Amino acid sequence: MPVTVLDVCAGLPPVGALGEWDARGGAAGSRARMQERRAEELAALADVGARIILLDLLDWQYGPEGEDVAAVLAPHLATAGWVYAPAGIGGHRDHLRSRDAVLSLRPDAILYADLPYALRHGFDPPLPGYEPDERLLAADAVAAKAAALAHYGTQLPLLAQDYGLALDARALAREVFFHRV
DSSP: OOOEEEETBOOOOOTTOOOHHHHHTTOSOHHHHHHHHHHHHHHHHHHTTOEEEEOBOOOGGGOOOSOOHHHHHHHHHTTOSSOEEEOOTTOOHHHHHHHHHHHHHOTTOEEEOOTTHHHHHOOOOSSTTEEEEEEEOOHHHHHHHHHHHTTOTTTHHHHHHHHSSTTSHHHHHEEEEEEEO
16 A cells, blocks of 8 residues: 655745754754755655655744644545554644644544654553554564664754664564554
């Protein structure tokens, strides 16, 4: 079954902007960093055979206010089969607004535990009425996941600073989804 990933917050910030996360990662400018991040995502998803659609909403660090995420997602979700959305574990603003928009359009969406945030904040259901479903990946799937993640060179050093060995093989093997009951 073909998989399409919607990168919701892939918009390019204005020239001259420098967001907090980008600055921590040593970027000279956020527009160039976002272009790097887009290229990383394209390479990672090509490794796993997924198609990607880059949407133009801005990442939290560039100060988006009042964007109608659901309106942007609606045309993509209307005919989609299975829909997955971040659970919002750890309270990441972009994950929460994406989750809420998806659920407003597709209450049948399956939520996934956000890594590495769930490693610190836990794997409890993010909302009432959801039940966890945990799966352990086989070694070859973990290796493929690690190879795809290795493309994210602008992000991994920052995540390692904040979460240590959060992306080691044991962490990558565990996947937790939340289904509405």
